[in-house]
Amino acid sequence: MSAFSRFTPLIQSLPSTIPFVGPEAIERQRGRAIAARIGANESGFGPAESVLQAMREAAATTWRYADPENHDLKQALATQLGVSADNIAIGEGIDGLLGQIVRLVIEPGMPVVTSLGAYPTFNYHVVGHGGRLVTVPYLGDREDLEGLLAAVKKENAPLVYFANPDNPMGSWWNAERIVEFAKALPETTLFILDEAYCETAPGQALPAIDTLIDMPNVLRTRTFSKAYGLAGSRVGYVIATPGTAQAFDKIRNHFGMNRIGVAAAIAALGDQDYLATVTARIGQSRERIAEIARQNGLLPLISATNFVAIDCGRDAVHARAIVDTLMSDHGIFIRMPGVAPLNRCIRVSTGPEAEMELLEAALPKVLAKLSGR
Numbered sequence: 001m002s003a004f005s006r007f008t009p010l011i012q013s014l015p016s017t018i019p020f021v022g023p024e025a026i027e028r029q030r031g032r033a034i035a036a037r038i039g040a041n042e043s044g045f046g047p048a049e050s051v052l053q054a055m056r057e058a059a060a061t062t063w064r065y066a067d068p069e070n071h072d073l074k075q076a077l078a079t080q081l082g083v084s085a086d087n088i089a090i091g092e093g094i095d096g097l098l099g100q101i102v103r104l105v106i107e108p109g110m111p112v113v114t115s116l117g118a119y120p121t122f123n124y125h126v127v128g129h130g131g132r133l134v135t136v137p138y139l140g141d142r143e144d145l146e147g148l149l150a151a152v153k154k155e156n157a158p159l160v161y162f163a164n165p166d167n168p169m170g171s172w173w174n175a176e177r178i179v180e181f182a183k184a185l186p187e188t189t190l191f192i193l194d195e196a197y198c199e200t201a202p203g204q205a206l207p208a209i210d211t212l213i214d215m216p217n218v219l220r221t222r223t224f225s226k227a228y229g230l231a232g233s234r235v236g237y238v239i240a241t242p243g244t245a246q247a248f249d250k251i252r253n254h255f256g257m258n259r260i261g262v263a264a265a266i267a268a269l270g271d272q273d274y275l276a277t278v279t280a281r282i283g284q285s286r287e288r289i290a291e292i293a294r295q296n297g298l299l300p301l302i303s304a305t306n307f308v309a310i311d312c313g314r315d316a317v318h319a320r321a322i323v324d325t326l327m328s329d330h331g332i333f334i335r336m337p338g339v340a341p342l343n344r345c346i347r348v349s350t351g352p353e354a355e356m357e358l359l360e361a362a363l364p365k366v367l368a369k370l371s372g373r
């Protein structure tokens with residue numbers, strides 16, 4: 001295929017990738033709708049009715065650009081978190097913010113430290129800006145904090161990333177360990193603490209906001225995509241020092257936010273009763289997934305997120321066969337980690353009981369088929 005000849009050398013060197021094959025692409029390939037969408041860690045429980053109402057109202061003014069300063073959302077977040085609005089930067093989901101953070105810090109060839117098999121969209125942005133990934137294997141299905149720190153020091157890396165709680169394993173470290181890690185870093189290393197799953201995590205996994213808020217080299221990223229049920233609205237935010245948060249104003253897409261999505265996020269913050277209800281449902285669904293796994297002789301890992309990683313007891317080929325057969329025979333969409341030894345697992349997102357029933361019925365049939373029974 002011919003393409004324009006003067007793309008930058010970096011762009012020319014990049015593979016044309018989409019980090020995730022989306023469920024829509026799978027539906028197009030299959031020519032059939034997916035029966036259970038429990039693979040992308042969205043919230044099948046959806047947003048609150050109050051949020052849907054706010055979105056309907058905002059739809060009438062969608063001809064207007066969103067406020068480029070995102071004033072009202074920043075204020076609402078600041079009030080909820082007990083910080084100043086200057087401590088917040090808003091972006092198009094954590095994914096969008098990760099791209100901006102990498103751009104703020106990384107020039108071609110610079111080392112970036114993360115865990116081997118951690119969130120792939122971060123790696124995608126690093127590679128896209130010419131950074132050099134330095135990966136540290138998980139230890140016991142958790143981020144190896146000492147290994148990550150040692151790699152940062154050895155490489156004099158300007159950027160380190162991990163998620164707590166973690167995707168794809170659902171594991172987590174307690175707040176003290178996270179704070180200890182942040183304080184042990186050189187001041188010249190920016191630490192992205194991705195807290196996409198903070199709403200479903202136990203309290204002790206989340207450092208109190210004031211413990212990290214004065215550190216210019218720490219960014220905490222959060223999102224409305226998970227427990228708030230707004231993945232399609234693309235609203236995420238960063239918590240940082242005012243100086244660090246302001247750096248986003250140099251590069252962000254000022255009209256990048258979706259006006260209806262921002263209205264949804266503000267309404268979602270205002271409906272904490274719904275959040276409490278939905279996080280309880282996510283907790284029950286995690287238990288339900290774990291039970292289904294155990295019924296089938298598989299080992300569910302303890303999770304602080306809106307998904308459960310299930311150790312299928314064998315290798316990646318076996319886990320892949322389960323993922324593929326759930327889809328081909330039953331239209332059930334799940335995913336699995338990308339690298340060993342994590343890829344002995346499959347990963348199932350929490351969701352409403354109807355989806356769980358489909359999984360409960362399908363999984364034994366899939367395992368029986370794969371074992372030739």
Ligand SMILES: Cc1ncc(COP(=O)(O)O)c(C=O)c1O
Pocket residue numbers: 040041092093094095096119163166167194196222223224225231235236
């Ligand atoms: C660790 C982690 N960070 C970020 C995201 C994406 O968040 P957003 O929808 O805000 O881009 C995900 C979604 O799966 C995730 O698992």
